[in-house]
Amino acid sequence: MPQWNESTRKRLQLSVFQTLAQAGYIDGTRTLGLQTVHLARPVVAYLEDYDEEYVLRCFRVTA
Incomplete structure (x- = not known):
């Protein structure tokens, strides 16, 4: 991953956070x-x- 473009890493991060929010693991992006x-x-x-x-x-992780 270090050789990935910054824009690629940002898109991947956004996709992961959106997936977690849609699945109910986080309260929002x-x-x-x-x-x-x-x-x-x-x-x-x-x-x-x-x-x-x-x-x-x-x-079972909690905040």
Whole structure:
């Protein structure tokens, strides 16, 4: 990524923040405040069954 143009990095950043906002992980692309995420029980069960502790910790991050 260091060799990417600044404009490319900015577009990628904007796309990532828009995706996070649309998915409900952040409250907006300007404030970037973390939102509480509610995981469906089957998703949690699946991740627990397959020892995906890192993924669960990432989902459970709070501000």
